[in-house]
Amino acid sequence: MKVERLTAQKVPIPNSLTAALGVLLDDRMTTSAAVLEQHGKGEGPFSAVPPDIVCFPDTNEEVSAIVKLCAEHKVPVIPFGTGTSLEGHVLALKGGVSVDVTRMNNVLEVNAEDLDCRVQAGVTRKQLNEYIKDQGLFFPIDPGADASLGGMTATRASGTNAVRYGTMRESVLGLTVVMPDGRIVRTGGRARKSAAGYDLTRLFVGSEGTLGVITEIQLRLYGIPESISAAVCQFETLAGAVATVIQTIQMGVPVARMELLDELQMKACIAYSKLEGYEEKPTLFFEFHGSENYTAEQAETVGEITSENGGSAFKWASRMEDRNALWQARHDSYYAALALVPGRRGIATDVCVPISRLAECILETRKDIDESGMIAPILGHVGDGNFHVQFIVDPNDQAQLDKAEGINERMVNRAIALGGTCTGEHGVGIAKMDFLVAEQGDAISVMRTIKLAIDPDNIMNPGKILRV
Secondary structure, three states: OOOOOOOOOOOOOOOHHHHHHHHHHHHHOOOOOOHHHHHOOOOOOOOOOOEEEEEEEHHHHHHHHHHHHHHHHOOOOEOOOOOOOOOOOOOOEEEOOEEEOOOOOOEEEEHHHHHHEEEHHHHHHHHHHHHHHHHEOOOOOOOOOOOOOHHHOOOOOOOOOHHHHHHHHHEEEEEEEEOOOOOEEEEOOOOOOOOOOOOHHHHHHOHHHOOEEEEEEEEEOOOOOOEEEEEEEEOOOHHHHHHHHHHHHHOEEEEEEEEEOOOOHHHHHHHHOOOOOOOOEEEEEEEEEEHHHHHHHHHHHHHHHHHHEOOOOOOOOOOOHHHHHHHHHHOHHHHHHHHHOOEEEEEEEEEOOHHHHHHHHHHHHHHHHHHHHOOOOOEEEEHHEEEEEEEEEEEOHHHHHHHHHHHHHHHHHHHOOOOOOOOOOOOOOOHHHHHHHHHOOHHHHHHHHHHHHOOOOOOOOOOOOOOO
């Protein structure tokens, strides 16, 4: 999560490669400085590290041709979706060719009876949901940003619905991937289970572009629930809100969403998103899916839990427009936090712990932040043990940056010690490579063996996840 200026150690780009890509793609290949800059940064705290060339393919075959040319010259390939990743995934640390899949944005097939579909990697989650809603279907993985489904697959994204519907790991049935040598490989399929060979699909889900370019995804879909209701509950203490989360999960209540906003984050959202009628207190946003009777039963059970932990009565948002406003406020939380101190920069980080250790991890982290004097709201998809800290910092104040780095390091080490992970959904990228070593130990050497077996020249998104 360090804010630092990175310098690319660029691999020279032969003129012959530039010329060949120009012949292949014509005006869909560019070296425009503005386009390169755009493709050299995500939403994280890192300065831009642009590629040398950006390509905009339309088909699997064009991606294959691009990768074959790059492999021939041992030039890096960096897959690019919408550029919303947070851990430096798209930075061209060694220069090379950025493969932008945004033109590959077709929904290729929808199998409504089997609740699955196949899409190109550039399709975004909102685009897919708009396409399938008339068939009574929806795709539940919602990381907040309108990210591309290829990028969501590559980073193993999750989000607000993960407590009920899981993450991209559970949602991806199969893939089409262009390998580092240009081969087009298909993994998995439409069957809901298979015992046929290695599970290559899971290998590529979360690989962050280091093993190949994902070009198509076979996805699991769900029927739109008969009843969807959202509610907000506010608490006198952060401990009471977290205790409610833990007890709700341990009692097996199948909530669809359960989002925590601490007092500071709630203050930011009230001001930024004009949330009227709420107080600056630790808050839980709930959403219940199912039949009318089933959602009422869920809400009644959770209501009893909240009252035992000092929670207020539910404030309901049953109309679609009210629910949308509520969840939009949650998705805008990053920008709301930035507005607390205009002119500063945000650094978002995350961890995930077993649900029974959630209170310990969150409360210790909040105490650490308060003692430091930092401005850093806590929020998260706490139903699955995942929470975020958003540090609001002056990027020119090194002492402040060092303080944020120290809090983050203690938080991650605390999460790992509690049986958790250094990242629940942001991914490793550049920022969490050392934490991954601390978490995975000798398993890192196995990952490195797999990486080098598949990509011996290390051309696929080099410098991410592992040091090779």
